[in-house]
Each structure stands twice: as structure tokens, then as C-alpha cells.
Amino acid sequence: MIIDGTGIDATAAYKLLIGSILPRAVAWVSTVSTDGVGNLAPISFFTAVGRKPPMISISLQPRSDGVTLKDTFVNIQDTGEFVTNLAVLPLADQLHRSAYEFDSSVDEFAELGLEKAPSEVVRAPRIKEAPISFECVVNRIIPVGDTHDHVVWGEVVRFHIRDDLYLERGRVDTAALPVIGRLAAEYTLVDNVFTTPLEEGVVDAHEGRRMERLDGRATEWSPIDTAQWSPSGSTSAPGKESAA
Template identity: 75%
Template sequence: MIIDAAELDAAHAYKLLIGSIIPRAVAWVSTVSREGVANLAPISFFTAVGRKPPMVSITLQPREDGVTMKDTFVNIRDTGEFVTNLATLPQAEAMHGSAFSFGPEVDEFEELGLQKEPSEVVRAPRVREAPISFECVVDRIIPVGDDGVDHVVWGRVVRFHVRDDLYLERGRIDTAALPAVGRLAAEYTLVDNVFTTPLDKELVTARHGRRMRRLDARPDHWSPIDTGEWSPSGATTSGPGR
């Protein structure tokens, strides 16, 4: 299948991107509005972009109407600050819940039953349950796309918060102790295996063609994309508080 990108609208291009770039790390982004209302949102267009100073990037799409900016973007633009929190399996349900569209007056920590932890430098709180968090200040905001409604945010990490048991000698993170949750297309994946190459050829052959093992008992080919729960804004369309 060869697909001409010029013939795609934003929704179809988005489906191809999120189904092909897998797994994606999830930045569980906490922000606070000018009025002091805390917000949370999972952002899977997320990566590291620099080392000195350490920098990360997140890309934010508008709401389902394709025009209105999400609270996360508005808060980052207005305050110049945000926090990325690492979500692990125990926080997966709350993380998913934070993808629903709440009004800007709703404190999503309170709505989702999550505890806030004060940050040291930025106003936005951290998720207390998150094993790793980065406090970030905005370095730049870059409009992208033909209509300029998507935005890439570069954030300079000013504080790393790492749970003590995960911080090993020489500054290494004990990654194998983290049941990290990544993003596939509109679903999640649990990081629960580790390897280096080369692998035994019999092992590779035995896994050839094998489908991922589902943890939720859904049918093999089920996807939220085929339901009314999904929207090309990256948000879900119904849920807590709706």
C-alpha cells in the first residue's frame, strides 16, 4: 500500500502516524492556569530534544472542533511552565481519564482522585504517584502544519524528580523496575520485557508473526479508533464527569 500524503486530511494522516510510530512514550503533562486551576493530559507526541540544557518536546493538537486550543496548550502558553510525569501501570486508568475533555474550571487532579506534589521551580504541581517527573520551562513554541493549529513546545528541564529506589549509581535509572505505559495507536502497551542483541535465532523465529498479547480481554483486532470514544484530536469523547 502506497499512500500519497498530499491526498490525506488531518484525521487520516494522524491515524497513519499514530499506528506506525509505536510504541510512543507518554508525557503525562500537568499545568496550571493563570487562575490557579490544575490540569492534566497525556501527550504521546513526546520526546527528548537536547542534553545541555536537557530539553523535551511535546506536540499539542486542538480540541475536537479542530480550532479551539486545549487547556494544556493555553496554560503552557500563558504561564511558560509545565511538568511531564511518567505514568506506570498503576496510574494507567487515571492517565487515560485525563484524556477526556473537562472544562477549564475543573481541577483534574481532584476530578481523578490524584494527589498533587509541589514542584520546586514551576507553579504546576507534580503527580505524587508518578515515579519520575520533569519540571520544565518553555524554551520555544512552534506552530506547525498548513493551518498552524498544531504546536510543538520545547521545554527546558530545570528539575528532575526521580523516586529514590530508581536512582542507581552513576546517575542511571533502574528502567527494568518501571512498568511504564506507552502508546500504540489509540491503545496502550505495557513495557514488561528487556533485551539486548543478538538474540537466540530460535527465540526470534518462535515470535515471528505472533500478535501482541492483550491484557484487557478485548478481541484481537478491536481498537478504540473504530468506536465513538476516539477523536483525531487525541482526546476521548466521553468519560468521567461527562
């Protein structure tokens, strides 16, 4: 299948991107509004872009109506600050629910039962339960194409690494982290590690295998086929239309 990327709409392009760039790291972004309201959002267009200074990027789409800017972006634009928190399995449900489109007046930390931890440099709080957090100040904001999408570059001004994860020579104990990523509109647990070359038998044993599901659903099921999914990265509570 060959698809002309110059002639497809944003929804179709989004489906192809999220289904092909696998797995995608998740930045669980915490911000605070100018009125002091805490906000949380999982952003899976996220990567490192520089080392000196340490720099990351996140890309944000508008809400599910395709026009209204998300509170996360508004807060970042207004305050010039944000925090990225590591997404891990014990917090997966709260992470997913933080993609619901809450009213701007709702403090999502309280709504999701998460505790705030103070940052050292930025006003935005960290998620206390997150094992790793980056305090970031905005370096630049880049509009994308003819959509309401934006790329935000943030300079990491403070790294918060849980003590037991910080090893000698500045290394992070990655094998101790039950980190999760995104596969299309679903999640994956990173629970194996390897270096190459692998023995031929190991590679052959994985040929043609489908991923194991932790939730017991059929292997071909996808939330993209449900009413709760939207091409904004937002979602809605089961049984509700995507809004609010």
C-alpha cells in the same frame, strides 16, 4: 500500500502516524492556569530533543472540534511552564481519563483523585504518585502547518526521580518501572527487555505472533472504531460523545 502524504487530511495522517510510530512514550503533562486550576493531559507526541541544556518536546493538537486550543496548551502558553510525569500501569486509568475534555474550570487532579506534589521551580504541580517527573520551562513554541497544532520545547530544570529508582552513576532502574506507552489509540505495557543478537529460536518464536491483550478483548479490536475516539488525542467517557 503507498499513500501520498501531501494529499491526505489531518485525521487520515494522524491515524497513519499513531499506527506506525510504535510504541510512543507518554508525557503525562501537568499544568496550572493563571487562575490556579490544575490540569492534566496525556501527550504521546513526546521525545527528548537535547542534552545541554536537557530539552524535551511535546506536540499538542486542538480539542476534538479541531479549533479550540486545549487547556494544557493555553496554560503552557500563558505561564511558560509545565511538568511531564511518567505514565505507569498503576495509574493507567487516571491517565486515560485525563484525556477527557473537562471544562476549563475543573481541577483535574481533584476530579481524577490524584494528589498534587509541589514543584521546586515551576508553579505547575507534579503528580505525587508518578515515579519520575520533569519540571520544564518553555524554550520555544512552534506552530505546525495549516492546523492548530503546536510543538512545545521545554527545558528540564528539575528532574524528580523516586529514590529507589536512582542508581549509581546517575542511571535509572528502568526494569523496575511498569511504564506504559501508546500503540495507535491503545496502550502497551513495557515488560520485557533484551540486547542483540537474540538466539534464532527466540526470534522465530515471535514470528507472526499478535500482541497479547491484557484487557481480554479480541486482538483486532481498536478504540479508533468507537465513538469515543477523536483525532485530537482527546477522548470521551464511555456512552458519551466527545466534548465537554
